[in-house]
Amino acid sequence: MANALSAQGGPPPAPNPQPSAIMGGQGAPMAPGGSQAAPQGAPMPPPAPSHQQTVAALRHFDAIEKELSGLLADPDLGKSDLKSKIIDGTTKLVANGILTASAAVTELGTVPERPFEQKKWLENHFVQTLQAANAVLGHHAAAFAGQQVDTTPANPDDHQQHMAGLMSNYARRPNG
């Protein structure tokens, strides 16, 4: 099963919106593009996701969460090997265009063999998915609070494209 934020590959750093930006009180407000001037030497905060990217992220997390919920409700969870069911769920996500095949292979490589560890693995992914959904939504809200932005509906057919853009935002980048 994929990591909550791993549509395109390895897990990127989770978004970490600045508290001051959330409160909208102190410090320089974030620019509409979500980029914020960082002190020299400090790492640049990731640009905030656009409306379409945030919608795509929620779609991504919803799909993953749905598969995880099904597996977590399985009566055999923690008792017998669920790897084949996890593979089925991941395959479904690839078929629906939520995950790329390479990301799916990478994630499946991390699935433990022992049933109890599989349970922990699924639970961790479920929690990460919820947290990631909150973090992306919070990051977008903090950067664009009260602003008029382009709200053209995100086309589900462009899901991979939006997710690629989002992931590149959160990929670690050198200063400047």
Added chain:
Amino acid sequence: MVDLSGLYPAPPAQPQNLLSGNPGAILGMVGQVNALQQFQAHRAVGEAYQNALNPDGSVDQLKLAAGLKAPQAALAAPEAIGTMLEQRGKMIANSTTQFGLKQSQNAEMQRLLAGYAQDPDQSDEKMRDFAVTAARAGGDPNDINAMRQELLSQNPKQRAATIGNASRLSMGAGAASTPETVTDPITGQQIRIPHGGFSGGAQAIPTGLSPQRAADTQSYIADQAASAKTLADIRTAEQAYPLLEKMTAPQFGPLSPEFSKVKNGLVSLGWLDPKSPIADADTLRQEVAKKLSQNSLMMPGATRSNEGMAAQYQSNPSLFLSKEANLPLLRDAIGMAKQDAAAPLFAGNANDYQNVKNNHYLTTDPRGFVLHLMDVKTRAALKNDPNAAKIHATGLKAISRGMMPPPIAPNAGQ
């Protein structure tokens, strides 16, 4: 010579009090005592702050004030009280700003929820789109995601109801209008008024109103009272209208089957004295004409001035006019009175009421309030009126607010 002094007790040693020592040393001692007192006072103030500290890190001002009453804190009390008052002022200013910000965010959230509840597209994709927009409008992302999880498990119909409930909860009891099915006043078809379409009812007045808000509230309350009176005043005319319609028929007379029906109807409305011996149509017409004259004084505008009353009287429908002019005049008068009365009812609350009221006259048409009094032919003719859409919308609103019964559908035989 023998020293006898050894035989006597030694004189008591001179006590080393503050007045007997070196003056420089005394000053030093005073300084030490002052420093000690300052230290103890600051310590007492510190303890007062510690005791007044809430678990969330805020300072309980009342506890702090009580702590500063300790005698040890006396020296540092003026400074501490000054700081405390300054902090209290800042807290009030922060709270006021935060309250204003939250109020704006709530208003925006209400608008979004109402819009979303009315949206026929309740798909998963639309819900995500709404969630992102709501987060930008100030909603807590965690709450929004929690609500999204709940909605994801529901079908689109349930989603509309859930959002409608959330909208009504955030808007207060005033918005608790349930969706209802009404008869379209022009087409006669059944139409469902969607969730959140119209809000109304009780409005909670927050404390600390801004001048604009206070003026809006005052105007709204005044109009609400006037609205009730206007509706009560025109009720009789509205009820009498169908009877007058019959009375102006060419074949109407003492021998016509309608005569006693109309007479009894007007008696029951209080327009005629039940004991009065009205035996012919002319006497009946005269009595009704008197009543219509009295009715003119109740119409809005009549009581503003003598000129207003005269103008109203002149233009008031009476049976001295022909049926063609008379009934539409009465109907229009009822429609205009209802349009006035509808302003606070349609607004539903005092938010920005003065602007809402100004727009009310631009967005409604008096004819929309009296569609039930029109015959099928007149209603059908309205379809070609340049203001047909406005009349139509007004009619739907009037029905939903209970200001007008749904007109009988054309296929019902009227």
